[in-house]
Amino acid sequence: MTFDGTTVSMLLTGIGESLFMVFTSSFFSYLFGIPLGIILVVTDKDGIYPIPWLQRTLGLIINLFRSVPFIILLISVTPVTRAIVGTILGPKAIVPPLVIAAAPYVARVVESSLKEVDSGVIEAAKSMGASVSQIIWKVLLPETKPSLLIGAALSVTTILSYSAMAGFVGGGGLGDIAIRYGYYRYQTEMMLVTVAIIVIIVQIIQETGMRLSKKSDKRIR
Known part of the structure; x- marks a missing residue:
């Protein structure tokens, strides 16, 4: 095959659609995933506001959603997708299932990062009379910012891999x-080109995440 103007235009459109799906889904996944991750950590039996039954129930729900293969989830939530965006075709139609699939993953990534905070730092904040919300916003999140940024890069690349399956249901990209x-x-050449573009996008996202993480790490000065 020849890469003429039409082919290049199609690839550029595909890149734009993929980036739209990935970054829109990432935004909403983190909008839901960060609070879920915080709740998992805070309500743990060793957390700053233990509610074990809530932590276990939420953890079970998150694990259930994480265990469903994306292609099955993509088809299963078709009625939800249609209700939210009014269609089951095109890049917009892939955003709801991507969010449903990625938010639980993000929650676990956030949970893992927050659990890295030294318990001594939390105890010191408690001894100074800090409330639960103050510990979350002034201790947990600032202390784990580098780790959260690396996790964000991993999450976005995971969402990108999910979005590649959109082609099976006419999602574009x-x-x-x-x-x-x-x-x-x-057309093997087209397959190789699209794979190469996806790999480049993944490398850019990961490198950006690593640079931002290093820049925000107070230990590296």
């Missing part, structure tokens, strides 16, 4: 191009 041309039409 680079995954759709790879499937329609590379798989169904046996």
Whole structure:
């Protein structure tokens, strides 16, 4: 095949659609995932406001959603997608299932980062009379900012890999191009090009996350 103007335009459109799906989904995934991760840590039996039954119940729900393969989830939540965005086709239609799939993953990433905070730091904040909200906003989140940024890079790249499956249901993006041309039409060159573009995007996201993490790490000066 030849990479003429039409092909280049199609690839640029695919890149734009993929980035739209990934960053929109990432925003909403973190909008839900960060509070969920905080609740998991705070309500743990060793947390700053223990509510074991809530922590266990929320953890079970999160694990259930994480265990469902994305392609199955994508099809299963079709009625929800239609109710939210009014269609089950195109990049916008992939955002709701991406958020449903990624938010539990983000919650676990956030939980893992927050648990890295030294218990002594938390105890010191408690001894000074800090409230639960103050400990969260002034101790937990600031102390784990570098780790959270690295986790964000990993989460976004995971969401990008999920979005590549959108092509199976007409969701658009680079995954759709790879499937329609590379798989169904046996155009291996197109498949390789889309994979190469995805790899480049992943590298850019990871490198950006690492740089931001190092810049925000108070231990590195």
